[in-house]
Amino acid sequence: MKRLLLLALAAGTAAHAQRPTIDISGARVQAYPIALAPPSGAPEGADVMDVLAADFDRSGLFRLLDPRSFLADPAKEGSSASTIDFSKWTAVGAQALVKAAARVDGEVVKVEFRLFDVPHASELLRGEYSAPRAALRQIAHRFGDDVVRSFTQEPGVFQTRIAYVRETENGKQVVVADSDGYGPQQVTSASINLLPAWMPKGRALAFTSFRDGAGAHLFQVDLGSRAVQQLVKMGDFATGAVFSPDGIRFAFSASQAENTDIWLSPIEGGILRRLTDSRGIDISASWSPDGKRLAFVSDRAGSPQIYTMASDGSDVRRITFQGNYNQEPAWSPKGDLIAFSGRDEHRVFDLYVVNVQTGKVARLTQNEGTNEKPSWAPNGRQIVFSSTRSGKKQLWTILPDGSNARQVTNEPRGASDAAWGPLPRK
Amino acid sequence: MTEAQPQTVYRSLLGGDPRIGWLGPGLALAIALHVAVVAAAFFLPRLLDRPHPLRKPVIAHLVALGKPRDPRLMPRKETEPPAAASSSSAPATSGAPSSAKGPPRQLTRQEMMERALAGAARRTRDEKPDPERAGQETGSPGGTAASVEEGEKYFGEVEDRIHANYLVPSVVSERERLYLSATVVIYIGRDGSIVKHVMTKPSGNSFIDQALVLALQRTRLPAPPAELAKLVRDEGLEINFKP
Numbered sequence: 266m267k268r269l270l271l272l273a274l275a276a277g278t279a280a281h282a283q284r285p286t287i288d289i290s291g292a293r294v295q296a297y298p299i300a301l302a303p304p305s306g307a308p309e310g311a312d313v314m315d316v317l318a319a320d321f322d323r324s325g326l327f328r329l330l331d332p333r334s335f336l337a338d339p340a341k342e343g344s345s346a347s348t349i350d351f352s353k354w355t356a357v358g359a360q361a362l363v364k365a366a367a368r369v370d371g372e373v374v375k376v377e378f379r380l381f382d383v384p385h386a387s388e389l390l391r392g393e394y395s396a397p398r399a400a401l402r403q404i405a406h407r408f409g410d411d412v413v414r415s416f417t418q419e420p421g422v423f424q425t426r427i428a429y430v431r432e433t434e435n436g437k438q439v440v441v442a443d444s445d446g447y448g449p450q451q452v453t454s455a456s457i458n459l460l461p462a463w464m465p466k467g468r469a470l471a472f473t474s475f476r477d478g479a480g481a482h483l484f485q486v487d488l489g490s491r492a493v494q495q496l497v498k499m500g501d502f503a504t505g506a507v508f509s510p511d512g513i514r515f516a517f518s519a520s521q522a523e524n525t526d527i528w529l530s531p532i533e534g535g536i537l538r539r540l541t542d543s544r545g546i547d548i549s550a551s552w553s554p555d556g557k558r559l560a561f562v563s564d565r566a567g568s569p570q571i572y573t574m575a576s577d578g579s580d581v582r583r584i585t586f587q588g589n590y591n592q593e594p595a596w597s598p599k600g601d602l603i604a605f606s607g608r609d610e611h612r613v614f615d616l617y618v619v620n621v622q623t624g625k626v627a628r629l630t631q632n633e634g635t636n637e638k639p640s641w642a643p644n645g646r647q648i649v650f651s652s653t654r655s656g657k658k659q660l661w662t663i664l665p666d667g668s669n670a671r672q673v674t675n676e677p678r679g680a681s682d683a684a685w686g687p688l689p690r691k
Numbered sequence: 692m693t694e695a696q697p698q699t700v701y702r703s704l705l706g707g708d709p710r711i712g713w714l715g716p717g718l719a720l721a722i723a724l725h726v727a728v729v730a731a732a733f734f735l736p737r738l739l740d741r742p743h744p745l746r747k748p749v750i751a752h753l754v755a756l757g758k759p760r761d762p763r764l765m766p767r768k769e770t771e772p773p774a775a776a777s778s779s780s781a782p783a784t785s786g787a788p789s790s791a792k793g794p795p796r797q798l799t800r801q802e803m804m805e806r807a808l809a810g811a812a813r814r815t816r817d818e819k820p821d822p823e824r825a826g827q828e829t830g831s832p833g834g835t836a837a838s839v840e841e842g843e844k845y846f847g848e849v850e851d852r853i854h855a856n857y858l859v860p861s862v863v864s865e866r867e868r869l870y871l872s873a874t875v876v877i878y879i880g881r882d883g884s885i886v887k888h889v890m891t892k893p894s895g896n897s898f899i900d901q902a903l904v905l906a907l908q909r910t911r912l913p914a915p916p917a918e919l920a921k922l923v924r925d926e927g928l929e930i931n932f933k934p
Contacts, residue, residue: 284876284926287850290933292902294868295858326861360860384901416862416898588765599865609765617765631768667768 296328297416300359300383302339303332309374309401310367316405317363319445320423323662324646325669326413330359339364344379351386359383363412374401378408380415390415402447422642426686427649428461428470429660432678439472441488444642444649444685446660446673452486453493460505460682465512465532467687471496473504483517497530499537505549508532509556509576516540516550516559527561529576540578551596551603552576560584560594560603571605571619584619587626591617595639595648602665604629604639604648616650618665629667636661640685649673651681845919849879849912849928856906857932863898871896872933873903879923883912886924894932903932 301318304310321327336353343349344364354362362381367374373395380390390411394404406423413421422444431440431449436457442449456476464471464485471485476493482503483496497503500521508515512532519528526541527550541547545565552559553573560573568589574581585591590608597604602618609615616629616636630636634653641648645665652661655672657679663670674680760767859868874892877885888907893900915923 283922284929285846285922286929286931287846288931288933289850289854289857291854292857292859292868292932292934294861297860297862385897413862417864419864587763607765615765626766628766628768 297326297360298330298358299327299361299363300330300335300354300357301332301363302335302337302365304365304367304376305339305344306367307369307374308367309369309398310365310376313367313374313376313401313405314365316402316445317409320405320409321412323445323669323671324409324413324421324423325664326417326646327361330357344377346381346386346388349381349386351381351383354383361389361416369398370395372398374398374404376404376408380412402443406443419646420644420688422644422647422685422688424689425643426467427640427660427673428463428684428686429651429674429680430459430461430682431676431680432658434678439470439486440680441470441686442674444673446675449674449676452488452491458484461684462506462508462515463684463686464508466690470684471506471508471515473506497537499528503528507550507552509552510554511556514576516552518548518550527559527578538578540574540576541581542578549593551594553596554598554600558596560596562592562594571603573603573621584621584624585626586624590614593638595641596621597641597665598643598645604641604665606637606639606650616648616663616667627667629663629665630670633670638682640683642685643688649683649685651683845913845916846928852912853906853910853930856909857903858906859902860898863896867894867896867899869934871899872931873900874929874931875903875907876927876929877907878925878927879912879915881914881920881924883914885910885912887927889927891929 299321301314301321304314318329322329334357336356337350344366349362349364351362360383362383364379364381365376367376369375374397375393375395377393378391379388381387382389392408392411394408396403403424409423410421413419413423425444426441427444427446428439428441430437431451435455437459438451439453439458439461440449440451452470453472453474453476456474458476459473459481461470461472468489469485469487471483473481474484475481476484477495477498479498480502482498483506484493485496486493496506497517497519500519501523503517503519506515506517514529514531516527516529518525524544525546525548526539526543527547529538529540540559541561541563543563543565545563546569547561547563547565549562550559551561556576558573558575560571562569563572564570566583569592570583571585571591571594572581572583584603585605585607588607588609591605592607594603594605596602597618601621603621604616604618606614607617614635614637615631616639617626618629619626629648630650630652634655635658636650636652636654639648639650642662647662647664649660649662651658652670653659654661654670657676658681659676660673660680660683661670662673871894872892873890873894876889876891878887880886885907888904890900890903894903914920
């Protein structure tokens with residue numbers, strides 16, 4: 266708590282000459298208490314509401330109130346501001362209230378949602394959302410994103426997707442799923458495929474693969490046609506492609522003459538540019554949100570640590586100094602933090618964030634298995650990562666302060682290498 | 692030609708030169724230095740020990756029980772600070788059912804420390820005011836405290852209790868959460884109740900303003916000391932809420 270006390274006893278107007286003044290700063294952030302009233306109408310409404318509840322819970326933005334505590338009778342009170350008894354929702358601690366009414370029209374499910382501001386007894390948002398029955402989860406994701414934007418003026422990420430690597434009998438395969446882990450679709454079928462990265466506009470993925478039998482090199486897969494083509498083949502190996510925010514370049518690591526460095530390539534192909542040239546290993550590039558700098562890992566000082574450099578390779582700065590094995594940097598969309606995994610004195614990898622300006626490191630995970638490969642949600646409010654805390658390695662999400670860990674995948678053989686996709690195109 | 696007389700060489704600076712007497716230049720220099728040191732010891736403290744124009748309160752933090760961590764190691768996860776005392780942070784008009792009263796439990800070291808500190812503060816506050824109480828040359832005619840520290844005691848407690856309830860909803864965008872501020876004047880009754888609050892400068896964000904009002908409603912303040920009771924009841928206490 267930053268505290269400053271001022272006794273304003275001297276100057277000022279005559280009326281308030283002696284009024285003391287204090288400053289209070291350092292507010293704590295609290296999840297917003299929200300009530301999701303049981304939906305009326307078709308039973309599909311309950312399924313949609315369950316998805317919405319899971320979205321809100323995972324986001325960390327909202328604290329879902331227990332329906333068993335509700336005092337209002339949803340069937341009797343209706344769904345308009347004039348008929349709702351807001352005092353009953355205030356009494357259970359609700360600051361926001363969601364009402365829904367569902368109906369089915371053929372194979373299409375339609376849900377009318379209303380969002381209310383309980384303290385002000387007013388309606389904030391209303392809309393009808395429809396989708397084929399098979400895709401009714403999207404109804405919840407779309408309304409959820411609208412609620413997030415209504416409150417925060419920032420985009421929600423419930424409609425985004427996550428790419429990751431699935432362990433299979435036939436090696437490691439790249440999978441794309443909704444950000445809550447549902448609807449996984451495998452986009453590669455053979456060999457060992459690693460480190461998926463979203464290409465601009467989310468239409469394709471780049472990944473590292475051993476598929477051509479000549480070491481690991483970079484490939485891309487079109488998510489519509491599933492067509493795979495080579496992206497980069499150079500030296501002993503090329504791996505870990507990451508695309509610049511403006512979508513016109515990508516950085517990757519490649520090994521030539523037993524020296525691994527970061528390289529830069531135009532997305533349309535052309536002349537490659539070597540960004541690092543140290544005698545150590547330089548890998549795992551991650552772009553800053555403004556595209557002016559790159560974070561990367563280098564062991565040039567004796568142990569793997571996080572560094573940043575300008576996008577032309579100049580102005581190299583070491584960012585981490587604690588620990589002796591820091592890797593997998595991921596620059597936050599807001600630009601202030603770099604998440605990474607680091608090995609502690611117990612030789613366990615955990616997640617950390619380092620403030621780019623101050624260099625202060627904060628730990629996000631601890632005493633819960635191995636935690637690796639962080640990737641930020643595009644709005645910067647969540648991080649997806651892989652963890653062994655529930656047994657096999659699975660994907661989890663966590664807030665940037667280390668709270669609200671939620672499991673995303675439940676792959677029988679395990680999941681890793683998550684890459685959170687971009688916001689959906691409008 | 693007469694033979695030249697041998698010249699006497701005086702090797703020690705402290706040694707007397709019979710041509711200029713016993714007080715040689717070395718001794719004169721030593722005396723001068725001693726005088727300078729004595730003068731400096733007398734005058735320098737007066738020149739340097741000027742009163743500070745503004746004295747900021749010193750905030751003490753209890754250090755957690757544990758061993759110092761090697762700064763070369765990765766940090767441990769930061770833990771939430773202990774919650775504020777329940778008596779001070781409980782809603783003033785709580786409709787929530789209270790939990791059943793259980794058997795008395797043994798106090799933790801932290802609770803014992805807090806009680807001891809609160810007791811010390813209470814004893815100090817309850818002392819009868821001295822009719823010839825001391826003040827400051829730069830103080831106000833309406834001032835009630837002998838020193839800045841004493842005047843801050845009650846307001847510091849007010850600040851702590853309101854801060855315990857100063858919660859900003861997560862749905863407020865970070866951009867607004869980090870930059871918006873608001874000012875509220877509260878009027879405190881003799882029993883410590885907030886009898887009125889006036890938002891003199893809203894933040895511009897209804898969620899933040901609402902959270903501030905909620906924080907004030909949830910806060911129970913201690914009764915003000917007698918010498919401050921009239922001031923905080925009639926003139927109020929201005930609170931600047933900052934990010």
